[in-house]
Amino acid sequence: MQNLNQTKQKHTLHRFNGGLHLPDNKSQSLTQPLQKAAIPKRLTLPLQQHIGEISEPLVKVGDHVLKGQMLAKPQGYVSAPIHAPTSGTVVAIDVFPIPHPSGLPAPCVVIETDGKDTWGGQLEPMPDYMHVDLSILRERIRNAGIVGLGGAAFPSSVKLTPGLDNPINTLIINGAECEPYITCDDLLMQTQAERILSGITIIRRLVGAEKCLIGIEDNKPKAIRSLRQAVTDHELSWISVITIPTLYPSGGEKQLIKVLTGKEVPSGKIPATIGMICHNVTTAYSVAEAVLEGRPLISRYVTITGKGVAQPKNLEALIGTPVSELIAQAGGYTEQVSKLIMGGPMMGFTLATDEVPITKACNCLLAADKTESPDPQPALACIRCGQCAAACPANLLPQQMYWYARAKDLEKVQEYNLFDCIECGCCSHVCPSHIPLVQYFRFAKTESWAQEKEQRAAEKARQRHEAQLARKERLEAERKAKIRQKKEALSATKAKEASVKTASPDDIGEDPKKAAITAALKRAAEKKAKLAESGIKPKNQDDLTEAQKQAIKKVDARRSSHEEDATTTDEQGG
Template sequence: PMLNFPDKVVDGIRILQYLLGAEECLIGIEDNKPEAILAMRQALRNQDTAEVVRIPTHYPSGGEKQLIRILTGKEVPSAGLPAQLGIICHNVGTAAAIADAVLTGRPLISRLVTTTGEGVAQPCNLEVLIGTPAGELIEQAGGYTDAASGLIYGGPMMGFRLSTDQIPITKGGNCLLLPSVAESPPPESARACIRCSRCADVCPVQLLPQQMYWYARAKELEKAQDYNLFDCIECGCCSHVCPSHIPLVHYFRYAKTESWEQEEERRRSEHAKMRHDFRLARMQRMEAERKARLRKKKEDLAKKPAKGKAAAKDPKKAAIEAAQKRVAAKKAANKNSQKNTDHLQPAQQAQIDAAEQRRQQAEPVEEAPPASGGIENDPELQEIFKQETSSHFAT
């Protein structure tokens, strides 16, 4: 983009500066790209808040943390972000895409991809839609040559070998490399580490690759992380210089992926446990609420009859109970008392019988009917009445 669309890159830089409130913008360009430096300086001639800085061509100076250190002298802390230092680092492709999105409304649907190596007939830069198969780019670049020994997606140091060209170009893809055998000889078989420390000498992040390799190989991932595994930028320098041809970066990628998976698994199980605990608490709360409702219902039921007992009670039942109580009381009172009908003479008994007969023939005394129903319709009440009256006459 710097050579072909420098103005678009500058527009993107201005938008970014406005959005981020950035006071200063440094554009680092390696000193082996003089045309790009010239094009960008010309595009920036009216800008005083952005400046092109020529940096030494030294792999991997394009890495985010390395570039920040070269341009500002500041070191991004381990496991930290540049934003913690008040710095945001973007590449020029992102700046051009931002200008497209903001100024023309065109979303990020294409990438500039370099198709190069002795294995392709006409190496070139192609702007292709994201999702285009790698094979179509190679076709556009004149197709395969007899020297092609493989296909690498990405740069020579950090790229991935592809087993087929029917792989789509993704948003992060920037290079398709078709090297010859001379450019990328097949990897030799790995031998044991001889502790030469060459890997540590070349590491741009000052890590100890041999230690990380040791623990990654033993699947002791936590110990590998103790050696700042996640600060590794996978630049491949250590693998490149290793005299034992140990594919160190592969071990580090494996250890990182495995650590992420373990972390994800731990996070998932924590989430599941949290959901289980929450469900348990919810069930307990619902059970407690149900019991409280039942208890309240019982209490309400227990209170209701006590409150309106007299009013709520069936008047017929009340009359029966009262009569039964009176009968029982009278029976109890009469039990031990001497009756004047004991030891009657036959004549006296005859007199009583005659009186009883007269009483039965006499008009019944009209009594006030109970609140609901009458004694004449209720055999139970009549029986009680009979008992009560016979008991009365017996005394």
């Protein structure tokens, strides 16, 4: 009981600026137990379900794939693979509608399922993960395609590599689930507490944290009890399950860190810079599944709720399942439905159609009626009341940001820490003039990113142009140097020839060729004289033919002529 008491001991809580007390509307989807969604006839898998580079397909149309098989590999460091949620045949790799605020289509792999659900891509389980090399663990998490499942969808393997410059001492696990209507994390904590703790233990080993704080809002008593009991049963004294007040958006990463520790993440920085790292409970669960079971991320819990659906519930659905299929398995639409939202009412976005698939980042489908998500009223002029600033959990000045975003003064709006905005919607919710502030901020962010991308492209183009000019200048300099060297060599040759023509015999000296001939003749004469003195006659001259004798005479005559020339030259030179 000592450990259980430790988990219940009082923990000093802190408060972030602003925030809203909203009706949670969570009980509707918790009346039924978790169910597994049926396998649909077709799965549509977007190649980019994460922040970072799009995945590269590994399959082609007509391929038969097995459950868990990698369909697309990551490209670059910040990327994640995509796996087949079930067995079937690839029938298309093309652009299809996807759930996105822009409504634009994107590249997808489409699988026609065979209903057999045959495994083939399951990774090797690692039950002894405490003794596995850390690089192998990180590679497993990367190969399993795990991303942040709290909504950001940032590749988890990257986040689990904080680097030597950012030593981590505290692991924060986000179980707040502050958005109204959404209950998938709550139900996961109630039913999978031990597996979540296994994932937390793996994450702790990867980042080297000394302690772990699990923050859960006080409107989830069953989840709190379940996790505390699991911590007690396994005697994990380094884990504290902490109940925090229900206040939107306490589930924001920086806001949760402030509530649990009192520390603030500096503007423009990440939690690792203050020795902390934050992961969602569903992410921890998926890490455990990948390491302990070898199961890649191919399904997730999804809340289907709202007055526009007949039977609100939570389903464990395969990634790529059409939204229409999940709505049908929740009893279908009611007559009250007015719009379909992916996500919660505060940070979600409206879907133009339900013929789009769920992705790794999808945690809720809200079929709302007009009271749950009323149509926006006409925007009026800003009255400078300051309610937006009072509600902002990031301590920003939404009013000022709005003016500069509206004027498209991107540099100025960034001076007001635009990118610290978490787009929680608190400012828009309290604005008496009904100004869609978040939309302005999203626009400013998108324009800033586009402008930065253009600037990077222009800088690269400038560097390429400068490199090209430098190469041309170098080649031209080398060409001119070669021409100059040739001219200098030619001038030197001409000068030498001119000096030879104008020089006197005394300056020129003895011609090397004539000297060699003279020396050779001299040697021959000396040899002939020695033969004569010794009385030795040349051999083979007794029986010569007349032709041979004539040839010998010609040679002797030519030799005599050369000897005379050499003698004359010596005399002249003398």
